[in-house]
Amino acid sequence: MAQRRILVGGIAQESHSFNPVLMGRSWFTIRTGGQAVEAARGSNSVLGGVVDAAEANGIEVSVPAMFRAQSGGPVEEAVFEEVRDIMCEAARRGDFDAIVLPLHGGMLTPSLDDPEGALITALRGIVGDDLPLTVGFDLHAHVTPEILAGCDLLAGYLTNPHGDQGQTGRRAFLAALGMLEGRLRPMLAAVHLPMLTLGNDRTDEEPLLSLHARARLAVETGEACDVSIFNAQQFLDVRGLGQWVLAYGNGSAPNGLALDLAQTLWDRRRELIGTYPSLDEYLDRAARGTARPLILGDQGDRVAGGSPGDGTFVLRALLARDDLPPSAVPIADAAAVQGCQDAGPGATVTLTVGGRYSTVSPPLTVTGQVVSVGRSAQVVYDGPADAGYRITLGGYAVLRVGQVHVVLTDQPYSYLDPGYYRAMGIDPALMGIVITRSGYHFTLNYAALGDCVTVDTPGMTSYRVAELPFKKARPFFPLDEMDFTPRLHRCGDAVVDPSATQSPLA
Ligand SMILES: [Zn+2]
Incomplete structure (x- = not known):
């Protein structure tokens, strides 16, 4: 028998409806063919999981294109169309046994609220209903x-x-393999919930901890073959925004399990709304001295949540005090990078930085010394999240204003791994305060380095969702109260229960 082959690829990005900066092609890490496979092999990424599991099973992986970027504004139409066309052309060649797509889910283009659905539907239309097609x-x-x-x-x-x-990549691959070998016939039980989780939604804490434990037990005991509980990106103004519980059985749908998990999620919805400590509280703590660096997530301007990354709220707070240890704070501002590059290392410059897109923090004028500049830098993630993942940063400059190291970049970055800072010549271990543009994920990758806390700051990715101009996504809890009973999704169903009655709170 000829060696089996799977078609793998696509586009992975998470969008924010209210970020006005469209994401162009240059923001993506683009890999194709053997280079894509090589870079992913052994890495803790979805593609890496697919590649490793496929190769362990003697299956060849063909990657026509893998476009990956961090979160941000909607993706330019042409970028999505390029990927879709490459994948569809490869699908038409038909020289493979299954398709496995390592995507993010939650991307937007100016005209599409569900490009992933468009890609999957296009591929399905080419390969027909019988070819296994799974997604991570x-x-x-x-x-x-x-x-x-x-x-x-x-x-x-x-x-x-x-x-x-x-x-996750491994699960998607193994499902496709099980189907190829005739061992698996996935049958889906799905429930949609018109609600958001807003802060108290780590899976290693209640209430999600016990919900996932229940799901895991169901898989271990064979009640289901795969279960996922999706907590949607909160900043998508799209119809049907909300939570999904998906439970797949082999040959029969585990309806009771999906309904049970969904009912629990709904019943505990108020517990999933969290609060964050204030920035001032942690700056006071830093001023008193801490054994390890304080790693602070800037909740309101999380690039990891799709924010523009040019908010000056934290920088302003750091510069307003003279009792703080050395700190590093990132600002995306291409013009300021250029200003530093023109002046050169060692020069003293006065620049206006940030505040171009972030809605709540205006530009700030600072005078400082240019410490370093660069046209590009290589980041390798320490992990554990995405360990081994490599990206190339664009132009950057480090501007020192007193004890504050302002890390200027021409594109926004999440800083969810300490590798970002090191790539630009800053050792985060030597700082007393390090700011990241992430709310959750940095807490894994900085845990060895410092004490990680997400602080309540205003901005586009603050969980004060009543301040955002949602239109298509409503009604959803907590902005709308409604009588709602979870029920099984049927093919063709609308995702918002039309019988739900709601009374807007905000
Ligand atoms: Zn996520």
Whole structure:
């Protein structure tokens, strides 16, 4: 028998409806063919998990294109179309046995609220209904009826902060393999919930901890063959925004399990709304001295949540005090990078930085010394999240203003791994305060280095969702109260229960 081959690839990005900065092609890490396989092999990424599991089973992986970027504004139409066309052209060649797509879920383009659904539907239309097609998504994906109808199995991360990217790819691959070998016939029980989780939604804490334990037990005992619980990206103004519980059985759908998990999620919805400590509280703590660096997540301007990354709220607070240890704070500002590069290392410059897109913090004028500049830098993630993942940063400059190291970049970055700072010549271990543009994930990758806390700051990714101009996504809890009873999703169903009555709170 000829060696089996799987078609793998696509586009992975998470969008924010209210970030006005469209994401162009240059923001993506683009890999194709053997280079894509080589870079992913052994890494804790969805593609890495697919590659490793496939190769362990003697199956060849063909990657026509893998576009990956961090979160941000919607993706330019042409970028999505390029990937879709490459994948569809490869699908038409038909020289493979199954398709496995390592995506994020929750991407937007200016015209599409569900590009992943469009990609999956297009591929399904080419290969027909019988070819196994499975998908791996981030836990924060926006799942749609089109996606569920188009794939045989959708696997989402089971951890937040995310540590099981590779395992998710492996689950998606093994489902396709099980179907190829005639051992698996996935049957889906799915429930949609019109609600958001807003802060108290780590999977290693209640209430999600016990919900995932129940799901895991169901898989271990054979009640289901795969279960995912999606907590949607909160900043998508799309119809049907909300939570999904997906439970796949082999040959029969585990309806009771899906309904049980969904009912628990709904019943505990108020517990999933969290609060964060104030920035001032932690700056006071830093001023008193701490044994390890304080690693602070800037909740309101999380690039990891799709924010523009040019918010000056934290920088302003750091510069307003003279009792703080050395700190590092990132600001995305291409013009300021250019200003530092023009002046050169050692020069003293006065620049206006940040505040161009972030809605709540205006630009700030600072005077400081240019410490270093660069046209690009290589980041390798320490992990554990995405350990081994490599990306190339664009232009950057480090500007020192007193004790504050302002890390200027021409694109926004999440800083969810200490590798970002090291790539630009800053050792985060030598700082008293390090700011990241992430709310959860940095807590895994900085745990060895410092004490990680996400602080309540205003901005586009603050969980004060009443301040955001949602239109298409409503009604959803907690902005709308409604009588709602979880029920099984049927093919063709609308995702918002039309019988739900709601009374807007905000
Ligand atoms: Zn996520």
